[in-house]
Amino acid sequence: MLRKRIVPAIDVLNDQAVKYVQFRNPTIIGDPAELGKKYTEDGADELIYLDTTASLKNQDLKLEWIQRVAEQVNIPFSVIGGVRTVEDFKNLLRAGADKVGVNSAAVMRPELLKEAADIYGKQCVVLGLDAMPIYDDKGEIVRWEVYTHSGHEKTGLDVVEWAQQAADLGAGEIICTSIHKDGMKNGYDVELIKLLSEKVNIPIIASGGAGKIEHIEEVFSKGKADAALVASMIHYGDYTIGEIKSYLQTKNVNVRLI
């Protein structure tokens, strides 16, 4: 049976691994390749690198750290951030990335997902989706809206509709981040992840909000996520990936133990 995946996310800024809180205030936490190697040895199933400098820096510099990661890491890794064209897909895959994520560029030009999937296969096309809840007068969540540009711009798009459209076009996987949960350490947006998992027939990686080991169990059991992204709780040494997986196994979550 397919295992539930634990996926460390590593934010990259100026070739350094950093950690943001709600997309802001970066703190340096190490070297992207060394950190990736350490998490691999700890039992990570996959890695996601979010390059937050991509749009400002030149491509060569970006490829250099990706090549270093590819040298040192023997599990799959995705690179997401600043991807706009099929040429970007080609360059990142050639540098050693296994999957390439698009976020804002896919919202602006959804055909990009199809173009990339037609050439490289949908399995390496990852949609990054940043969501913010919309509340009614009573303070209840009525739906979620898609935000772009690292959570700075609202699009008016409904999250579920966009996810379905993206999957139809060629996205093979979705990393869904709840902006209001990200970095808060009070749990994933389980309701949103469950909704997406039920409505969209491609794997969903839950992102944003893990602070306790129980949050991860919850997003698998109640949220029906295929994978859980973890960041602060491992970057700051609160838990190791091995500890997370051992705990999940005791809760009957089907994880790969190494």
Added chain:
Amino acid sequence: MIGIIDYGAGNLHSVLKAIKQLGYETKLISGNSDHTDEITKIILPGVGNAKVAMDVLYSTGLSDYLKERVSAGIPLLGICLGMQLLLETSEEGNVLCLGLLKGAVPEFTDESEKIPHMGWNQVKDTQSHFLFENIPDETDFYFVHSYFAKPELQEDILGATNYGIHFASVIGNSQVMGVQFHPEKSGKYGIQLLDNFCKQGGI
């Protein structure tokens, strides 16, 4: 020397890196002109679309090269899409493939499972084979695919994996073989499998 077919596959460099780290000499093969007697084994990597891949293999002459080398007795390992291309046809773009093994490549159609099949899953050995040496049965490997191999001959099924259905995740014989998962991305046992291929029968 291990020849690795370069037809623009996305995982080319991770395969190359893994083989190099195992200590083997490698050479990238991008056309008929690269045909050299030094190459004792060939790896056909692959991530992507079967139609696009076959178009490149045909236009570069690599499809003829592969068939010719196989008939000359050179062992060949296909990885992921590279494995699917070993069969006769693929539903992905309805394309004619290399036909080095009998069978087809259909798409997953089980509505209850998400497509692509993406992540770590177990491989159950259905036959003993040198590829599995020093690897425990039911080891997890990393899969990413929406189509799967359906060999015509039962004897060509070496390992199987369950994803809604049981499908052939390791196929072939003692000379032409393929794995649906990515050994180069499957941690230490994946690397072991690549080593098993490279060292079999001498380098």
